[in-house]
Amino acid sequence: MSRITVTVDGTKYEEEVEPRLLLVHFLRDRLGRTGTPIGCDTSNCGACTVLMDGRSVKSCSVLAVQADGADILTIEGLAGSGGWHPMQRAFHEEHALQCGYCTPGMIMASIDLVQDNPDPSEEEIRSGLEGNLCRCTGYCNIVRAVRKGAQELGAAQ
Amino acid sequence: MTDTLPEAEIGRARRRKEDGRLITGRTLWTDNIQLPGMLYIAFLRSPMAHARITRVDTSAAKTQPGVVAVFSGQDLADEQGSLPCAWPVTEDIVIPDHPPMAVGTVRYVGEAVACVVATDRYKAADALDAIEIDYEPLPAVLDMNEALAEGATPVHEGGNRSFTWQFGTGDVDAAFRDAPVVIERTYVQQRLIPSAMEPRAVVAQTDGDTYTVHSATQIPHVLRVMLAATTGIPEHKLRVVAPDVGGGFGSKLQVTAEEVLALLITKRLGRPVKWTESRSEGNLTVHHGRDQIQRISLAASADGVLRGVKVDLLADMGAYLMLVTPGIPLLGAFMYTGVYKMDAYDFTCTGVFTTKMPTDAYRGAGRPEATYAIERAMDELAHEIGVDPLEIRRRNWIKHEEFPYATAGGLTYDSGNYEAATDRALALFGYDKLRAEQSDRRDRNDSVQLGIGVSTYTEMCGLAPSRVLGSLRYGAGGWEHATVRMLPTGKVEVVTGTSPHGQGHETAWSQIVADALGVPFEDVAVLHGDTASAPRGMDTYGSRSLVVGGIAVLQACEKVKENARQVAAHLLECSPDDLEFTGGAFRVRGTGAAKTIQEVALATFAAHNLPDGFEPQLDAGSTFDPEAFSFPHGTHLCAIEVDTETGESKIRSYVAVDDIGNVVNPLIVEGQVHGGIAQGIAQALYEEAVYDTDGNLLTTTMADYLIPSAADLPDFTTDRTVTPATSNPLGVKGVGEAGTIASTPAVVNAIVDALSPYGIRDVAMPCTPERVWRAIQGGTS
Incomplete structure (x- = not known):
């Protein structure tokens, strides 16, 4: 067992974990942060994407011990006192989700994408989200939502 | 006020x-549920496509840390019952016993043979390694034609033919006799994996008298009835909850082994239990879709007016019949006549057992297959008599003033306007301009050829009038x-x-x-x-x-x-x-x-x-209880660029004009159409469940089974025409499957159209770059 200290959505946790424990299982099973779902076991689908020290990672391919000392932001920590994050609002407005299972990962990945590229083209969004799979939407509205989220984030800055 | x-x-x-x-x-997915004292189930699954189980030893696993119980199929043989098939399509259908965990014989890779119940999911998975099972291999049965041949290894004692179901109207022999044009084609509907983003999960708990099952299911009500019937737990003591469910596409229209076993294990142990599949486990054991070999024949006059259609279908049931497995091809049986008029129609379907995962409902369920066959074959007819694919459709489709129309497929279409939907689609698409560009690229012998694909589809929705379901021997109402x-x-x-x-x-x-x-x-x-x-x-x-x-x-x-x-x-x-x-x-x-x-x-x-x-x-x-089905229809047009040097295809534009009657929420409708189109394109270009010659599934992960990402798909142009349904007071028709039904033939017709200068008239799905490239090499040699 290893002792790790991780901040998740603003709360600091000190936990003993098995070295093999995946970050996503740490979040879900140990901390009860079930907003981050698991869609596959080969890091292809991206449903479990979270931000680790500000960058998107697939939390199924990070060990909890690798997150020692890190600051993790999940979908559950995204909305602030002012309400939903602009990217959350954009996904709602553009109907960019149906079953919603990919949505937490899709939103977190989109936020990272827009951090790197504040004004992405449709093609840049499509290639930037290649690692996040959605089975419901056909992606058209996701692309629109990311454009809109990017614009609103840009306007807010 | x-x-x-x-x-x-x-x-x-x-x-x-x-x-x-x-x-x-803040969603409640089934896997989110954690209950005091909860135990976790992990399954040991067959590595053999077909084998006798000669020895099972679970003793070592039982002593592993955290392990509370281990069960083999034999351990539960007296109480696990048989998974239900609710659609015995013929009187003499063979419905084999289907134990939730195998007893004696395994019949597909992934079939559950034993399970561990432990205090956490890691320990449960660890202990699987300590279970010893010996198998005596039997020949895998993978090819439907071979399965039906004399002397084939039987998957079940009754042989490999589950049923043969026939339907027809009119005098099809007369329609084909001396027909000036006869088109005969064989199409393969490859096996697909539905791949809802949320893997299956089930949580079962009991207070000693009553039982609650949370499941990632589309069918909590059907599941409750079937779990009661299968386990003997009285229905009024059983509550089933589908909390937030992350997609289904038919794959969660099922009564699964894992649901039955979780319930039985909580009954045995008196503690709450959870099972959540991994994606790899899911690709093996969530029921698959499609997997049919379609032989379709059209008889037509010299100017391409249809006289009759004959369909002979082999449908791969897989190793067992699950909830509605044998009924899936029947849902397409009435749709092979499409939007077209003809005098006669004949349909025969044989359900075949193989040593693969059972098939069952997948988005469209029977209707995408039917639509694909008729829409591909209509292009062949157009090619044969030398007219534009749109022209052949205009010569044959039901005109708007002819509704309601009793089809040779045995249905009465209540409303529709194929002309209006097509006109709108053509305007949005810029058909003539694209045809001109195509002609130009052909003249230039451009390495990138342009193909234009048409699909004028209809489908039947609103499942369903209970009397109709009864006449088709379905076990419930609609x-x-x-x-x-x-x-x-x-x-x-x-x-x-x-x-x-x-x-x-x-x-x-x-x-x-x-x-x-x-x-x-x-x-x-x-x-x-x-x-x-x-x-x-x-x-x-x-x-x-x-x-x-x-x-x-x-x-x-x-x-x-x-x-x-x-x-x-x-x-x-x-x-x-x-x-x-x-x-x-x-x-x-x-x-x-x-x-x-x-x-x-x-x-x-x-x-x-x-x-x-x-x-x-x-x-x-x-x-x-509706009196009749509803019949959405529409026209989808696809323009695709095919790089003849690499075989790679890229959809340039996609236009869908659907007529789904009146609309309650256009935003939701558009989303359904988008997602449906994407799934149909996925069948055309990307997805296939592949088994090797020993019956091992090769596409067990999302790295091998290619669900398209945003980068693989274009934006879609969608619009609607409205002819309200007459079978319900809202005039609505249903939209969940329309996109999937329409888009697969539109895309493949476009690819074949692009390749027609090479003499190519078909490319097997999925039309991967390799397949397209090989077709070109063969076509030009």
């Missing part, structure tokens, strides 16, 4: 009520139920028997209620997916929810309104006939007197002053 009427909710692009919890991570409850404060609860898993029923049903009862959209809550709170239902599949369930909601509202009218009349001291209901209030004609429905609800709750004999409640339920 306001005199200006609120905007009609039906037809409005309301943002979804469901979204809040989904975009903030009605749907809703209850509408007026709460004392004037808010409304709708209890629906539909079970949404992405479709937005909470939003759409609220819109229906808001219009029917004149209450604000925000004042309506929709309860679903829990047999304790929503006891009656037939669940969500087959594009049925709005067309059947939505109508039940509307009808229940009408009953509530009539109840309220009695109370309002009493309060206003007039006859109920003197009241008109507008803007959420009963108004006495010719006077200013009125009572809002909220006032009536409160007065009914107080019950101080009600009509004599009136029961103090307004609530009402309604069960709608």
Whole structure:
């Protein structure tokens, strides 16, 4: 067992974990942060994407011990006192989700994408989200939502 | 009270009520559930496609840390029963015993043979390694034609033919006799993996007397009945809950081994248990879709007017018949005549056992297969007589003034306008310009060729008239139920028997209620997916929810309104006939007197002053059983660029004009169309479940089974035409499967069109770069 200290959505946790424990299982099973779902076991689908020290990672391919000392932001920590994050609002407005299972990962990945590229083209969004799979939407509205989220984030800055 | 009427909710692009919890991570997926003392189940699965189990030793596994119990199929043989097949399509169908965990013989890779129950999911998985199983291999049976041949290894004692089902109208021999043009083609519908983003999960618990099962299912109501029938736990002691469910596409229209076993294990151990599949496990063991070999023949006059169609189908059942496995090809049986007129039609389908994962419903279920075959074959007919694919369709389709039309497929299409949908699609697509570019690229012998694909589809929705299902030997009806409850404060609860898993029923049903009862959209809550709170239902599949369930909601509202009218009349001291209901209030004609429905609800709750004999409640339920199917249709056009040097295809533009009748929420409809098109494109270009020659599934991960990403798909241009359905009071037709049904042939027709200068008339799906490239090499040699 290893002792790790991780901040998740603003709360600091000190936990003993098995070295093999995946970050996503740490979040879900140990901390009860079930907003981050698991869609596959080969890091292809991206449903479990979270931000680790500000960058998107697939939390199924990070060990909890690798997150020692890190600051993790999940979908559950995204909305602030002012309400939903602009990217959350954009996904709602553009109907960019149906079953919603990919949505937490899709939103977190989109936020990272827009951090790197504040004004992405449709093609840049499509290639930037290649690692996040959605089975419901056909992606058209996701692309629109990311454009809109990017614009609103840009306007807010 | 306001005199200006609120905007009609039906037809409005309301943002979804469901979204809040989904975009903030406050969703209740089944795997989120953690209960005190909960145990975790892990399954040991067969590595052999076909083998006798000669020895099972679970003793070492039982001593592993954290292990509470280990069960083999034999251990549960007396109580696990047989997984149900609810659709015995013929009298003499062979339905083999289907134990949830294998006893004696395994028949596909991934079949459960034993399971560990442990204190956490890692320990359960660890202990699987300590279970010893010996197998005596038997030959794998993978090819349907070989499976039916003399001397083939039988998958089950009764042989490999499960059933042969036939249907026909008219004199098909006469239609083909001396026909000037006969087209005969064979198409392969490859095996697909539905791949809902949420893997399956089940949580079962008991208080020693009653049982609760949470499952990632589309069918909590059907599941409850079937779990009771399979396990012997009385139905009234069993509650089934479908909490938030992350997609289904038919794959969660099932009664699974894992659901039955979780229930039996919680019964044995008296503790709550959870099982959540990994994606790799899911690719092996979530039922697969499609997998048919279609032989289709068209007879036509010299100018391409259809005389008849014959279809001979082999449908791979896999190793067992699951809930509706044998019925899937029948759902397509009536659709091979498509939008076309002809004198005669003949359909034969044989269900075949192989040593693969069973097949069952996958988005469209039978209708995409049928539409693919007829739409591909119509292109072949056009090519044969040398006319444009659109022209061959115009010569044969049912004209708008001919509805209602009794088809050779045995259905009566109530409404439609194929001309209007096609005209609109052509305008959006720029057909003539693209044809000119195609011609130019051909003339230049450009390495990138342009193909244009057409699909003019129709489908049957609104599953289904119970009498029709009965005549097809289906084990249940096709009605749907809703209850509408007026709460004392004037808010409304709708209890629906539909079970949404992405479709937005909470939003759409609220819109229906808001219009029917004149209450604000925000004042309506929709309860679903829990047999304790929503006891009656037939669940969500087959594009049925709005067309059947939505109508039940509307009808229940009408009953509530009539109840309220009695109370309002009493309060206003007039006859109920003197009241008109507008803007959420009963108004006495010719006077200013009125009572809002909220006032009536409160007065009914107080019950101080009600009509004599009136029961103090307004609530009402309604069960709608449609008289007929509905028939969405539309025209999809695809332009695709094919790089003839690499074989790579890239969709340049995609236009879909669908006629799904009236629309409750255009935003939700557009989303359904987008997603449907994407899934149909995926079949055309990317996806295939591949088994090797020993019967091992090679596509067990999302790295091998290619679900398209955003980078693989284009933007879609969508529009609608509207010819309302006549089979229900909202005039709606259903939209869940339309995109998937239409798009696969549109894309493959486009690829074949691009390659036709090379003499290529078919490319097997999925049309991968390798397949296209090989076709070109073969075609030019």
